[in-house]
Amino acid sequence: MGIASGCTGTPVACAQRRVDADVRLLFRIPGPSVSGLLPGLHHAPNAHPMVVHFPIALWVVALLFLGIGALRRRDDLFRVGCWLLHLGLAGAVASVGTGLWAEENLGHDSPGHGLVHVHRNWMLVASGLGALTAGATFVLRKRPGAHHRWALTAAMVATVAVMTLGADRGAELVFRHGVGTHRDVLHPGEEHDDHGEHGDAVPPATPTAPAPPAAEGSPVSVTPSGTGAPGRGAGSAPAPKKAPRHDHAHGEHRH
Numbered sequence: 486m487g488i489a490s491g492c493t494g495t496p497v498a499c500a501q502r503r504v505d506a507d508v509r510l511l512f513r514i515p516g517p518s519v520s521g522l523l524p525g526l527h528h529a530p531n532a533h534p535m536v537v538h539f540p541i542a543l544w545v546v547a548l549l550f551l552g553i554g555a556l557r558r559r560d561d562l563f564r565v566g567c568w569l570l571h572l573g574l575a576g577a578v579a580s581v582g583t584g585l586w587a588e589e590n591l592g593h594d595s596p597g598h599g600l601v602h603v604h605r606n607w608m609l610v611a612s613g614l615g616a617l618t619a620g621a622t623f624v625l626r627k628r629p630g631a632h633h634r635w636a637l638t639a640a641m642v643a644t645v646a647v648m649t650l651g652a653d654r655g656a657e658l659v660f661r662h663g664v665g666t667h668r669d670v671l672h673p674g675e676e677h678d679d680h681g682e683h684g685d686a687v688p689p690a691t692p693t694a695p696a697p698p699a700a701e702g703s704p705v706s707v708t709p710s711g712t713g714a715p716g717r718g719a720g721s722a723p724a725p726k727k728a729p730r731h732d733h734a735h736g737e738h739r740h
Contacts, residue, residue, distance in 0.1 A: 531590065533583040539576030541652055543569050544615060548641045555634035563634055567622040570641065574619045577612040584608065597662030600654060607651030614644040 529535070547569035554563025588601055618640040625633045658664040 531583060531587040533580065533587040536576060536579040536583055537655070540573040540580055540612075540615070541648065543573030543576060544641070544645055544648060547573060548638070548645050551634070551638045551641050555631070555638045558631065558634075566641075567619075567626070570615070570619050570622060574612075574615050577608075577615055581609065581612055591664070597658050597664055600658055600662070601664070604651055604654035604658060607647060607654060611644055611648035611651055614640065614647060618644055 526535075547566045550562050550566030550569060552566075553559065554561075554566055584605065588605060591598065591601065618637060621640065622637055625637070
């Protein structure tokens with residue numbers, strides 16, 4: 486299933502317009518776009534990130550309730566864990582559907598495309614284990630024996646373990662390859678100067694104060710252009726003072 490036919494522009498722009506249309510239909514939001522009300526949702530390339538966290542959170546909490554219910558032989562806690570397992574399975578179905586749609590629209594030349602298949606396979610296995618565990622809890626709901634509780638808890642441990650491996654590959658796609666973050670789509674005018682934002686820009690040169698004028702009567706060294714002789718430039722050593730001439734004879738002192 487690809488993006489709606491007749492869409493002109495880049496695949497990302499078409500996906501954004503598709504998400505806009507789906508959200509307006511779901512929430513009955515009037516207007517041509519939801520970018521003003523939900524800008525984050527407007528820039529989402531697909532709906533997968535909106536639902537993928539539900540099975541992760543619900544199944545981890547379900548394992549916690551199932552384990553405590555089996556350990557303390559509490560039917561009420563174990564029943565809560567079963568309900569959370571079923572809710573997580575509904576979220577897993579939505580995650581698989583939106584994930585397959587996102588994979589199809591991603592393209593084979595996108596960064597980390599091979600890792601996308603690894604992530605998909607792990608999560609398909611986790612969803613299958615979750616479905617089997619949920620079905621077992623439904624079948625054994627009227628026979629809550631101790632060995633049944635521990636068997637269902639062990640199945641839930643396997644489900645959460647496989648789900649964790651798949652979720653880690655999904656996190657690697659985002660944090661390492663930037664999948665779903667629009668890092669490879671930079672529109673003109675949206676780029677910014679990182680040096681200017683973080684204070685790393687080269688500071689402007691400090692103007693040098695002009696040298697004070699030479700005192701009247703003091704010698705000034707002037708170098709003709711092109712001679713290559715050093716002059717009295719900034720940082721050069723001052724010329725040594727000449728000793729006063731003696732016009733009188735040696736030993737004669739004038740006052």
